[in-house]
Amino acid sequence: MSAANHAAATAGAAANATAPLSSLAPVLSVDHLSMRFGGLVAINDLCFTARRGDITALIGPNGAGKTTVFNCITGFYKPSEGRIALQFGDPGVWEELGALTQRGTRRASRGDGVLFLLERMPDYLVTQKARVARTFQNIRLFQGMTVLENLLVAQHNPLMWASGYTVLGALGLPSYARAERSAIDKARYWLERTALSERADDLAGELPYGAQRRLEIARAMCTDPVLLCLDEPAAGLNPSESAELGRYLHAIRDEHATSILLIEHDMTVVMEISDHIIVLDHGQKIADGAPDDIRNDPKVIAAYLGVEEEEMADGEVQ
């Protein structure tokens, strides 16, 4: 956590030095992304950026291709075409993007800035190296394990390193015990943030639905992400829980130098918490802008015919 904060601080300092790449430099840049399943075009030539420190929302009617975009970013799908670049540390490294694309490798660095081409990485490396974490539309917790264990599994890679790839840990060296204690401290911090401390030793599958949603976000945060991808985090939550979720996400963004990309159907939540909205329909981007622009965009209203349009109107009243 502190390392992430530190990285963000130095990134800010470096950004001041290089004038054109301001603090608004993107954390994620998606260029000409296409995904075809046989004859079905799920995403067609999609371009967007997510700025550092923003909550970027990806919305659209059912079947618009939102989850497919997530699966491409997190490495679960190999996109048919296009480039997905993620950067953290010194934003100057964005200048390497063209060279990196030509080179055919997956990683470029300059100073403490690192740039990854996610479409070239297997899913687990996207999280491990490029520090992208995600949650799932239908919650995927380790149901038979306790809440605390769920958060410790999320810290697998640093703990694996500390246990000397199991060998040193099996011998019972104190360095591993220290690493495990700090991992438990981090888990405890996130349990307190999500008000799950009391349930730390209960099975994750026994938590009520809303608590499971919170736990999944806490688990993703335990991987120290620079980009947190949330797939419908407010689905199934009641209005007061949704409001809490909004505050929680703002807190994550403000305190942890984590940018957030989220898919959401609940327009009240989206309009309230996002800094930037991208609207998809049939795999294509139809609008891109601040919540107020999106609300009044005729194309978006047309895409959300019927019930959804009323919800848009509701959002306007508020």
Place this chain on the structure above:
Amino acid sequence: MALEASAPASRVDIIGALRQAAITALITFGLLLPLIGFNTVQNIRNEIVLETRWPLLAALVAIIAAGRFLHAILIAPWLARRAQRQRREDAVRTAPRARGARWVVPFALGFAAVYPALALSLAGTQGAVKWVDNFGVQILIYVMLGWGLNIVVGLAGLLDLGYVAFYAVGAYSYALLANSFGLSFWILLPVAGCLAAFWGILLGFPVLRLRGDYLAIVTLAFGEIIRLILINWVPVTNGYAGISSIPRPTFFGIPFNASDEGFAARFGLEFSPVYRTVFLYYLILALALVTAALTVRLRRLPIGRAWEALREDEIACRSLGINTTNTKLTAFAMGAMFAGFAGSFFAARQGFISPESFTFMESAVIVAIVVLGGMGSLLGVAIAAVIMIGGTEIMRELDFLKAVFGSDFDPTQYRMLLFGFGMVLIMVWRPRGLIATREPSTLLNASRSSRRHEEKAQSTRPSLVRGRHG
């Protein structure tokens, strides 16, 4: 208890139970008439003669009908009540393991440690060989195999039906290397383990993408491939004939034989085969305990948690940056390594091995032990091994049954029938195995664990954000 509680129910249901029994009797009669009622035998002139066996048929139909009747009036209501109770208790399923378990483990370890002495004092040096070898060593081999497979099936959730292949690799590694290079048991034990682990990784690669039934089928085929290689690669493995005169393990260089250099002579004892058996017993006990200790240790390390997470949800594992390929391969390798140790011990104990010892039946027995014991539970697996293997051995001892069923009655022939019966019973009573509770690898609120169930109700809608920053 069952009797008094079912008394009111039986008065109401007795007609229905009789009807069910009658229907069952009819079905049984229809099925068994051709199977049991008629029998063809060859007479002395090689002619086939049709015999009828009406008394046997009637007896079987009566037994099955009576069983159905008893089930309907006694067992079914009892099961229903039990299911109701179970539903009520489900909420506290994660309660810490019963207090009884705390002394079960030390007691079992103590008993295992003094068992040979007990056998020696009760059965004498002659009789003890049978008891230590057939019950002690035989059961402990399967305890170790069960604990090894428990890593693959119980922790990592990869159903491996070809586990005996690694057992065979371990056994043949020891037999071939000891016979051709004259290396000692103590050098070849780790070598056999490493070779088995290597084959575990080799098997792991092609099955990485498979799960569940598909994985089970491929591992089953792998087990058969290894066995067929052992049968057909005659120049190396000697085929069906197997490998004999495998060197036996020595007591740190002192052989167990009747010579002046032998164990008995060195320690001033009268020669008896029981010393070797007792030594083998403690050897396999130590090997099994090493397996258990390592499993307990690994469960608390990141790799063990990753195995269990893999069992729960592979996609979530990948989303958390866990390399599932390596995780699966280490599980396969670790499980195979313990089978390799057990295999080289088996070869050294028998002095003779052949492909007959490594059939699919063995894999099935080991999987059954893990499933019956409760996936992931070391104690449960050990209990299941004692019941399954000890039960088989006990059946050899039941000579008095010959007096009841006639002199050509061999109880061991009914082994599989009893296995099946036991499996059905366990699956009805404890569908998740003998010990189904899983102990968490770490606890945050260890001291508060008893309190937490009362607090459950309050924590359903807590506030999401709290001020403190860690």
